[in-house]
Amino acid sequence: MSSPDRPTLLRTTTTSFCSSLLSPPPPSALLSRFFTSSPKITEHGPTWATSRLPFLGRTFSGTSDNPGNSSSSCVSYFELLSSTLEMKLPSDAFPDRNGFIVDAEADMVSVVGKGRFVAKKTGKGWDEQFVYRFSGFDEEGRIGHWEIWADPLSAWVAVGGKGEGEKGGKGEGEKGGKGEKEGGGVEEDGGKKGEGVLEGAGYAS
Numbered sequence: 001m002s003s004p005d006r007p008t009l010l011r012t013t014t015t016s017f018c019s020s021l022l023s024p025p026p027p028s029a030l031l032s033r034f035f036t037s038s039p040k041i042t043e044h045g046p047t048w049a050t051s052r053l054p055f056l057g058r059t060f061s062g063t064s065d066n067p068g069n070s071s072s073s074c075v076s077y078f079e080l081l082s083s084t085l086e087m088k089l090p091s092d093a094f095p096d097r098n099g100f101i102v103d104a105e106a107d108m109v110s111v112v113g114k115g116r117f118v119a120k121k122t123g124k125g126w127d128e129q130f131v132y133r134f135s136g137f138d139e140e141g142r143i144g145h146w147e148i149w150a151d152p153l154s155a156w157v158a159v160g161g162k163g164e165g166e167k168g169g170k171g172e173g174e175k176g177g178k179g180e181k182e183g184g185g186v187e188e189d190g191g192k193k194g195e196g197v198l199e200g201a202g203y204a205s
Contacts, residue, residue, distance in 0.1 A: 007102040009141040014109045014134050017143065018094045027078040031063055036138045038062060040145040041077045045152035052159045055080040056152055084159060088116040109134045117151075119158035126154040 017034045024030055031039055038061065045056030060077040081087075093113050100111045110133045118125035128151040136144020 006107075007104045010104075010107070010109050010134075010137055011097055011100050011102050013137070013141040013143065014100050014111065014132075015094070015097045017134075018100075018111065018113065018132070022089055022091065022093065027075045028063065031074055034143055035074070035146075036136065036142045036144045039074045039143065040136070041074045041148075042145070043077070043081075043148040043150065045150075049152050049156050053084060053152060053155055055084065084120060085155065086118040086120055088118070089113075090115070107135065107137055117155065117158070119155070121159055124158040126151070126158060128154060 013034065017030075020030065020034070025033070040059055040061045042059040043056050045053065047057045049056050050058070055077055058072075060072055060074045062073050063075060093115050094111060100109055102109050110131065112129055112131055114127070114129045116125055116127050130148060130150040133147040133149075134143050134145070135147075138144065
């Protein structure tokens, strides 16, 4: 059984973390402040998309301070993300604290956010909603595992550029065509700015 204050603690941690994404500190500082000493980050997505979106479909763990773990560390997640996409979050990207759903028994918190993403390679952007789930909290309420569900099809199309899928082999052409059809929100970014602009989620190396 969780203590009566446990849900409040988890909600406070996660709302503070999400608020920090509007104007984030460097990845190492973010991890140190909000995460356990053995953090994990997973952005879910199809494995075939990793050729363009290398931060998808795998779990990054630990920090870059861990020997032999630099290429798969949580810091690497932010670096790969920032080299591929620019994320623009408005001031109302996340709901108020009552919109953070706490499952006290499972020790888990979920929230739906929104933002605009732009592919750095092509300048193509799209608006989307995404889901964050936090789990693996320690006794002090620090996050153990951050999971993200976003819109990989729109990202695939935007990063690849219009019609790029048609140039590849049959498999990539079909995927590119499907992504362009289903990820119809992709468009040339007209410089529309949110109130909290994150350069690649604010995580430049």
